[in-house]
Amino acid sequence: xxxxxxxxxxxxxxxxxxxxxxxxxxxxxxxxxxxxxxxxxxxxxxxxxxxxxxxxxxxxxxxxxxxxxxxxxxxxxxxxxxxxxxxxxxxxxxxxxxxxxxxxxxxxxxxxxxxxxxxxxxxxxxxxxxxxxxxxxxxxxxxxxxxxxxxxxxxxxxxxxxxxxxxxxxxxxxxxxxxxxxxxxxxxxxxxxxxxxxxxxxxxxxxxxxxxxxxxxxxxxxxxxxxxxxxxxxxxxxxxxxxxxxxxxxxxxxxxxxxxxxxxxxxxxxxxxxxxxxxxxxxxxxxxxxxxxxxxxxxxxxxxxxxxxxx
Amino acid sequence: xxxxxxxxxxxxxxxxxxxxxxxxxxxxxxxxxxxxxxxxxxxxxxxxxxxxxxxxxxxxxxxxxxxxxxxxxxxxxxxxxxxxxxxxxxxxxxxxxxxxxxxxxxxxxxxxxxxxxxxxxxxxxxxxxxxxxxxxxxxxxxxxxxxxxxxxxxxxxxxxxxxxxxxxxxxxxxxxxxxxxxxxxxxxxxxxxxxxxxxxxxxxxxxxxxxxxxxxxxxxxxxxxxxxxxxxxxxxxxxxxxxxxxxxx
Amino acid sequence: xxxxxxxxxxxxxxxxxxxxxxxxxxxxxxxxxxxxxxxxxxxxxxxxxxxxxxxxxxxxxxxxxxxxxxxxxxxxxxxxxxxxxxxxxxxxxxxxxxxxxxxxxxxxxxxxxxxxxxxxxxxxxxxxxxxxxxxxxxxxxxxxxxxxxxxxxxxxxxxxxxxxxxxxxxxxxxxxxxxxxxxxxxxxxxxxxxxxxxxxxxxxxxxxxxxxxxxxxxxxxxxxxxxxxxxxxxxxxxxxxxxxxxxxxxxxxxxxxxxxxxxxxxxxxxxxxxxxxxxxxxxxxxxx
Ligand SMILES: Nc1ncnc2c1ncn2[C@@H]1O[C@H](COP(=O)(O)OP(=O)(O)OP(=O)(O)O)[C@@H](O)[C@H]1O
Ligand SMILES: [Mg+2]
Numbered sequence: 001x002x003x004x005x006x007x008x009x010x011x012x013x014x015x016x017x018x019x020x021x022x023x024x025x026x027x028x029x030x031x032x033x034x035x036x037x038x039x040x041x042x043x044x045x046x047x048x049x050x051x052x053x054x055x056x057x058x059x060x061x062x063x064x065x066x067x068x069x070x071x072x073x074x075x076x077x078x079x080x081x082x083x084x085x086x087x088x089x090x091x092x093x094x095x096x097x098x099x100x101x102x103x104x105x106x107x108x109x110x111x112x113x114x115x116x117x118x119x120x121x122x123x124x125x126x127x128x129x130x131x132x133x134x135x136x137x138x139x140x141x142x143x144x145x146x147x148x149x150x151x152x153x154x155x156x157x158x159x160x161x162x163x164x165x166x167x168x169x170x171x172x173x174x175x176x177x178x179x180x181x182x183x184x185x186x187x188x189x190x191x192x193x194x195x196x197x198x199x200x201x202x203x204x205x206x207x208x209x210x211x212x213x214x215x216x217x218x219x220x221x222x223x224x225x226x227x228x229x230x231x232x233x234x235x236x237x238x239x240x241x242x243x244x245x246x247x248x249x250x251x252x253x254x255x256x257x258x259x260x261x262x263x264x265x266x267x268x269x270x271x272x273x274x275x276x277x278x279x280x281x282x283x284x285x286x287x288x289x290x291x292x293x294x295x296x297x298x299x300x301x302x303x304x305x306x307x308x309x310x311x
Numbered sequence: 312x313x314x315x316x317x318x319x320x321x322x323x324x325x326x327x328x329x330x331x332x333x334x335x336x337x338x339x340x341x342x343x344x345x346x347x348x349x350x351x352x353x354x355x356x357x358x359x360x361x362x363x364x365x366x367x368x369x370x371x372x373x374x375x376x377x378x379x380x381x382x383x384x385x386x387x388x389x390x391x392x393x394x395x396x397x398x399x400x401x402x403x404x405x406x407x408x409x410x411x412x413x414x415x416x417x418x419x420x421x422x423x424x425x426x427x428x429x430x431x432x433x434x435x436x437x438x439x440x441x442x443x444x445x446x447x448x449x450x451x452x453x454x455x456x457x458x459x460x461x462x463x464x465x466x467x468x469x470x471x472x473x474x475x476x477x478x479x480x481x482x483x484x485x486x487x488x489x490x491x492x493x494x495x496x497x498x499x500x501x502x503x504x505x506x507x508x509x510x511x512x513x514x515x516x517x518x519x520x521x522x523x524x525x526x527x528x529x530x531x532x533x534x535x536x537x538x539x540x541x542x543x544x545x546x547x548x549x550x551x552x553x554x555x556x557x558x559x560x
Numbered sequence: 561x562x563x564x565x566x567x568x569x570x571x572x573x574x575x576x577x578x579x580x581x582x583x584x585x586x587x588x589x590x591x592x593x594x595x596x597x598x599x600x601x602x603x604x605x606x607x608x609x610x611x612x613x614x615x616x617x618x619x620x621x622x623x624x625x626x627x628x629x630x631x632x633x634x635x636x637x638x639x640x641x642x643x644x645x646x647x648x649x650x651x652x653x654x655x656x657x658x659x660x661x662x663x664x665x666x667x668x669x670x671x672x673x674x675x676x677x678x679x680x681x682x683x684x685x686x687x688x689x690x691x692x693x694x695x696x697x698x699x700x701x702x703x704x705x706x707x708x709x710x711x712x713x714x715x716x717x718x719x720x721x722x723x724x725x726x727x728x729x730x731x732x733x734x735x736x737x738x739x740x741x742x743x744x745x746x747x748x749x750x751x752x753x754x755x756x757x758x759x760x761x762x763x764x765x766x767x768x769x770x771x772x773x774x775x776x777x778x779x780x781x782x783x784x785x786x787x788x789x790x791x792x793x794x795x796x797x798x799x800x801x802x803x804x805x806x807x808x809x810x811x812x813x814x815x816x817x818x819x820x821x822x823x824x825x826x827x828x829x830x831x832x833x834x835x836x837x838x839x840x841x842x843x844x845x846x847x848x
Contacts (some may be wrong), residue, residue, distance in 0.1 A: 053652040099835050105651050106594055110785055111834045114827045117782060121824035175416060175424055182402055182413050189400040192362065193467060194388035194418035234778070238659050241652065275671060282663025289657045290645055 004253040005169050011256065012165060016158055019151055027150040029267065031222065034157040036243060037259040038164045038215045041252060043240040045168060046208040048250045049177055050201055051184030052101060056112035058236035059119045060089055060209040064216025065231040066123055066130055069138045072221060078156075082217040089213030094206030101201040104187075113237070120232035135227030138220055153222040160218060164211040168252045171207065180204055242285055248294060315340045315471055315502055316361070321370035323353075323360050330356040332526040333370070338471065343493070343503045345517030345534070349546060352523040354506045358394055358473045363387045374471070388418050391470035395460040395477055397506070401448035407455075408444040411435055411462045418467035427466075434462040438492065454485045461492065472496070474505040478512055490515060510538070522546065566815060568694050570807040572704045578803030579707035579765065580780055581787035582714060582796065583758030589794025590731045590751040591639075591647065596658040598759050599781030600665045601631065605763020606772040607673055610680045613767075620680065620768050621706055627760040635756025639749040647748065662777075669774040677771040703765040710761055714754070715796045727751050731794055782823070786830045792840025801841045 018030045039057055046054045064085040071081035100111050123130045130136055144152070171177045179200045182190040191197050220226050239262065247258025269280045316338040323331040330353045338344055346354050359365045361372055363384040372380045374390060382390075393414075402410050411431035416422050435441050438458040443451060451459060457477055464472055474493070478486045486509065493516050497503055507513050513520065513534070520537040522530040524546040530537045537543055584598045605627050612618040612626065642661070646653050686698035718724035729737040730747045738744055770776065783806070791802020806826055813825040833840065 047652070053650070053655065055655075100831075103834055103838065106588070106592070106655075107789075107834055107838055109594065109651055109655055110789065111831055114785070114830050114834075118824060118827045118831065121821075121827065125820045125824065178409075178413065178424060179417065181405070182417075185402040185404055186400050188364070189396070189402065190413075190417075191384040192364075192388060192394065192396075192400075193414040193463060194385050195413070196383075196385045196417075238656060241656055245653075245656070276667055278663045279667030279671075282660040282665075282667065285656060285660030285663070286642070289649075289653055289660070290642065293646070293649065293653065 002173070004251060005172075008165060008169075008253040008256055011253070012158075012162055015161075016155075019154065024147055024150045027147075027154045029263070031150075031154045031157045033260055033263050034154070034161040035215050035219060036239065036263050037256045038157070038161050038211050039236065039240040040243040040247075040255045040259040041161075041164050041168045042208045042210075042212045044208075044244050044250070044252065044255045045171060045180075046201075046204045047241065048244055048255065049171065049180040049184065050204045052201070052205075053105070053109045054112045054205070054208065055109055055234070055237040055241075056093075056115045056209075057212055057240050058232050058234055059112075059116040060093065060212040061216040061219075061236045062116070062119055062123065062228070062232035063089055063092075063209075064213030065220040065226050066136065066216075067213070068217030069136045069220040069226055070129060072138050073136070078218075078221050081221075082214045085217040086210045086214040090206045090210035093209035094202045097202035097205030098198055101198070101205060113234070116232055116234060116237060120228045123228045123232070130228075133228065135225055135230075136220075138224050138226065140224065153218065156218050157215065157222075160211060160214050165252060165256065167207060167211065171204075172252060176200060176203060238285075242288065245293075246288060313340050314338070315375060316504075317371075317373045318357075318361070319371045319373075321357075321360060321367045321372060323356060323365060323368050325365075330526050331360060331367070334523075334526075334528050336521060336528060336531065338502060338504060340502050341497075341500060342518045343497045343505065343516055345513040345520040346504055346506045346523065347508070347513060347520060348523035353526040354523055355397055355475055356526075357523065358475060358504075358506070361387070362392055362394060362473075385417070388467060389420065391468065392473075393418070393464040393467040393469035393471075394473035395457070395464050395475055397475040397479070399453070399456040399460050401451075401456055401459055403449040404447060406445050406447055407435060407440055407451065407459055407462075408432060410448050410459055411466045414463040414466040431462075431466055434466045437465065438462045439488075454481050457481065457489070461489075465496075469501060471502045471504065474503060474507075476506055476508065478507060478509055486512065514538070562693075564692070565694050566811045567808075568696060570811040571804065572696060572700055572807075573811070574804035574807035575704045575707045575711075575800070576762075576765065576769070576803070577783055577787050577806050578791075578800045579710055579758070579762045581784040581791075581803060582711055582799045583755035583762070584781075584784035585788045585791075585794055585799050586714075586727075586758070587752055587755035588788060590727055591643075591748050593643065593647070593654045593658065593752075594651070595752075595755060596655065596781065597638075597662045597665060598755070598784055599777035599779070600662050600669065600774070601635075601756055601759035602763040602766060602780045603669060603772065603774055603777045604665070605631065605760035606680075606767040606770075607669070607763075608760065609764040609767035610678060610772055613680055613682075619682070620764050621702060623764045624706065624710075624761045627764045628757045631760030632753040632757040634753075634760075636749050636753035638756070639752035643752065644745065644748065666774050666777060673774065675773055675775055677773045677775075679771050680767045682768075699768045703768045706765050707762070710758065710765075711796055711800065714758065717754075718796070723747075723750060727754075782827070786826050788840075789830050789833050789838075790840060798840055805841065 015030065015033065018026060043054065043057055046052050067085040067088060068081040071084060072078065100108065103111050124132055179195050182195055183197055183200060187197055216231060243258040243262045244255045246262055247254035265284060266281065269277050273280050314337050318334055318336045321331055321334045334357065346357065348354055356365060360367050363382045367380055371378060374392065379387060402413060408428060408431050411434050412424070412427040415430045416424060416427035432444060435444050438461050440455060440458055440462060443455060448456065448459060461477060478489055481489065490512055493503065493505070497516065505517065517534055519532065520534050521528060522537060522543050529546060530540050530543045580602060584595060587593055587595045608627050609620040609623045612623045613620060643657065646657055682699060688695050688697040689701065718728055726742045726747050727750065729740065729742055730744055734744060786806050787799055787802035790805050791798035809829055810822040810826055814822040
């Protein structure tokens with residue numbers, strides 16, 4: 001196994017030990033950290049490996065949140081609701097991918113962005129099932145206390161993150177990952193050597209959706225109440241991209257670190273500049289893209305040294 | 312010799328521009344067919360049409376007895392049709408080895424990445440790129456990239472190989488080396504269709520020549536016959552040349 | 561509602577949609593950048609009209625003359641100082657960058673103007689005209705005519721002026737334009753400035769009709785997306801065709817399925833168009 005993958009697994013093990021040292025606040029942050037990492041790692045499959053600029057993450061997230069929310073309302077247990085959400089997202093997205101991934105560049109970006117809009121509007125209008133703009137109340141999962149509940153959702157999210165990380169590593173080291181790398185570099189040449197690009201891209205799109213959808217499901221159960229403008233927030237599409245760019249595209253370890261780092265920044269901004277938090281977030285994005293386009297990896301001592309010598 | 316590829320009345324246009332007109336052509340197993348014609352004659356388009364990149368608007372293409380007119384590119388590759396690109400198309404971030412491994416991996420279903428890499432090394436040795444195996448494709452010289460294209464095409468275990476101007480941009484030593492390779496391949500039993508502007512190379516390796524002009528096939532036959540055909544001389548070298556020759560004669 | 565009224569409403573709204581989208585389309589076509597700040601520029605233009613009317617009693621149709629140069633300079637500088645640094649980067653980067661800029665601008669607007677909806681109330685109100693039994697409010701009519709006039713001005717500018725021809729040349733073939741001696745960098749900045757100016761002016765006109773709030777920016781942006789894709793990227797006539805088609809679909813859609821489904825319908829249409837006819841109704845011919 002690659003060294004960076006081992007480091008990533010160790011990092012995840014460290015995160016799992018969080019409840020030993022932190023209270024409810026740390027657990028809340030830890031849960032969000034896991035969720036962000038799931039989003040970023042998943043996005044990386046289609047955005048980093050295959051090089052398709054997908055802005056559809058919010059669509060997958062909202063889809064999972066509502067599917068699980070509705071199923072919980074019908075009395076299904078949480079785990080079943082999450083599994084159904086994940087599988088449904090995988091299948092639906094893979095099928096959609098076959099059509100959408102024929103588009104490239106800006107057109108694909110716009111189409112994926114529109115997917116978010118379409119789903120949000122559909123949920124908004126399907127009032128009977130989803131409660132529409134009024135939102136959906138989700139029954140409490142169980143009767144345990146505050147801390148126990150925080151612990152439960154932290155580990156639920158952590159397990160999803162572990163699964164996502166394993167999936168991404170497996171993809172990276174497999175024929176699928178190799179094929180996606182070919183597609184990213186030169187799609188025409190890829191199909192010319194016998195690579196079924198449509199199939200590969202669809203699988204990648206499906207995989208990038210399924211764990212995000214599951215995370216949306218856990219999120220819905222965790223916060224007990226969701227509404228379309230919350231779970232279909234376009235920020236859920238953009239944040240994973242920023243995280244992946246922060247960590248340096250492609251490497252799972254980098255992307256996961258990017259997610260944790262991003263959450264740290266976001267938390268600081270939230271606490272200090274509540275009125276300006278989106279503005280500061282925007283500023284971070286702008287500065288990052290202008291000055292560190294290759295992510296924080298370019299800040300490694302070796303690279304810095306090279307830069308100094310360059311000057 | 313049995314027929315391996317057959318085109319019947321194949322036409323292809325690009326919004327108004329007729330790139331191929333009613334091309335009917337057969338390629339026999341084991342031969343080296345030279346496809347020549349002036350710039351923009353439609354040679355590359357013909358290869359693209361056979362490989363499913365720009366499918367024919369009308370007409371029929373069959374390969375090994377199967378109708379492949381509407382085939383997808385990747386399926387064509389798996390049937391044993393392979394080609395080099397006129398403008399080289401490497402996977403720039405990959406090493407030379409992985410470039411060839413990709414070809415070996417995806418052209419044969421059920422192949423594993425490790426065996427593909429092993430096979431790839433053999434092909435790199437064959438085209439003389441073994442020293443560059445771990446170098447990224449972006450850093451190779453043009454001549455090396457052309458040979459990389461060839462290694463990729465060979466890694467696909469082709470029955471029919473299209474070589475699209477493999478010699479363009481190479482110096483004479485490099486051309487000689489490439490020509491030798493093509494001879495070896497032909498001797499090894501691969502059917503080859505080569506698009507080539509260098510007449511010396513064409514006459515040296517081809518057993519038959521077909522000429523495209525403005526998308527139409529204007530001649531097809533034994534090399535000497537074809538290049539002495541006045542229509543070909545005129546299309547290929549321009550009217551001036553014909554007149555000058557006439558004046559001399 | 562009867563057919564004639566639906567049709568007239570669609571034409572009125574369609575011209576406004578075209579006006580919303582035209583600057584977005586110009587920037588996308590010429591710079592190959594999807595400019596996500598576009599929606600917030602429109603809202604900012606609306607606030608400008610609102611402020612000028614309430615403070616100085618300047619009517620919105622005059623405010624256009626104020627908005628155009630202001631927004632042009634804003635856009636020009638933004639492109640020169642920021643966007644230009646990443647102009648050759650992949651889609652992902654330019655798109656995310658304009659998203660970040662949009663977050664900043666939108667947050668600033670929420671801070672200064674608050675998120676509540678305001679309405680520019682003309683006093684005295686202009687009433688409405690009716691021909692047979694088709695009724696059109698006069699303020700809408702004025703907005704529509706002004707929107708058409710703006711599109712016309714852009715069309716003439718691109719067609720007749722030197723700068724306009726240079727913009728078109730860059731759009732059609734950047735490298736050839738460079739060879740012909742066009743300064744691509746400054747053309748990019750001018751095109752982006754024009755895009756911003758058009759957004760600002762569109763915002764001024766929208767203030768006549770729609771409630772104003774920073775929260776409406778994503779709605780405008782969405783319309784611009786749809787219009788561009790439906791009509792075909794990068795031409796004035798394409799934007800008009802796209803705007804009319806969108807308004808017509810929304811009008812008919814909301815008559816049959818209820819107004820709530822109009823937006824859904826338009827985005828589904830967008831995806832269908834992207835897949836089946838990415839060049840849009842009028843093809844991707846480029847700017848006149
Ligand atoms: N994908 C395409 N879209 C539009 N036009 C095309 C396309 N491919 C080829 N053409 C046009 O078809 C004609 C034939 O081109 P083609 O590349 O087949 O010529 P060629 O014989 O290979 O020439 P050369 O010797 O220069 O390689 C040219 O006019 C070219 O511009
Ligand atoms: Mg050619």
